[in-house]
Amino acid sequence: MAEEKEMELKESKDAKPEKNESDQVALELMKFIAVTTGYGKGSPAAGFSGKTTSAKSPEEQAESLLELFQRCRGAVKKPVE
Numbered sequence: 001m002a003e004e005k006e007m008e009l010k011e012s013k014d015a016k017p018e019k020n021e022s023d024q025v026a027l028e029l030m031k032f033i034a035v036t037t038g039y040g041k042g043s044p045a046a047g048f049s050g051k052t053t054s055a056k057s058p059e060e061q062a063e064s065l066l067e068l069f070q071r072c073r074g075a076v077k078k079p080v081e
Helices: 002-014 018-037 058-077
Strands: none
Touching: 018 058
């Protein structure tokens, strides 16, 4: 009986809505872009020589990352042509 409950709990945790999966993919994409390019930090990172700006405040960094996440969500949900 206890084994059946454990199996049910595990199955319910594994069954996630598709929306959540696309958000997870968008989050992983955002993290990859942010780490690779230094996005949101205000100063260029290795391998990225975009426009140089002064250091951003923590609020500006957070806003930049939220904007990037929204862009990633749009890219993940966009149908392939």
